[in-house]
Amino acid sequence: GKKISDAIGIEGANEIISPDIESLLGKTDCLIEFTLPESTMEHLEICRKKRVPMVIGTTGLKKEEEKKIRSAAMVIPIVFSPNMAVGVNVLFKIVHDTAKILQDDFAVKIDETHHVHKKDSPSGTAKMIAEVIREACGAGVPIEAFRKGEVIGNHCIIFENEFERLEIRHDAKSRDVFAVGALKAAKFVVGKKPGLYTMRDVLGIG
Secondary structure, three states, rough: OOHHHOOOOOOOOOOOOOOOHHHHHHHHOOEEEEHHHHHHHHHHHHHHHHHHEEEOOOOOOOOOHHHHHHHHHOOOOEOOOOOHHOOOOOOHHHHHHHHHHHHHEEEEEEEEOOOOOOOOOOOOHHHHHHHHHHHHHHOEEEEEEEEEEEEEEEEEEEEOOOOOOEEEEEOOOOOHHHHHHHHHHHHHHOOOOOOOOOOHHEEEOO
């Protein structure tokens, strides 16, 4: 198969693959960013300078890199989410409400499985689920991370006590799910006031 570098400069029906992102952003409504942290930070500064809205789904970002995103969101509108899948973002809401109800009587843990090529562990989505639970009941949550074959991304939240076990899970069946969510986010963010938005904002989930 061809490398991305082999396609640089080739113009298709609806896209141009180019190494010169700065010149392309002059005629761009929104940048959808799913790259590595270092590239994301470079593109963030260019978008900030050119006032181009962003959708950022990059994971494995450090705290200082997330801080830079929050700072840029004072200048441009940004949708930032570790997972763009619509179902996962509904899951965040379900898990929050469930954790709040069951916090006194159930222990909770998270497990996630991804393909062996994934660089960050645990996943950004698993970390977000843990943060959602911490917000709901103030407790930390153990996360087990598994790397297996070509699994796109599975997440399971388990509530359990002596008498019952409740599992809430989401399995990504295709990588297209992330593109669908990212396009929804792009349509949402264009024309918005500067600010840091999440997929909950995009989907209108309280």
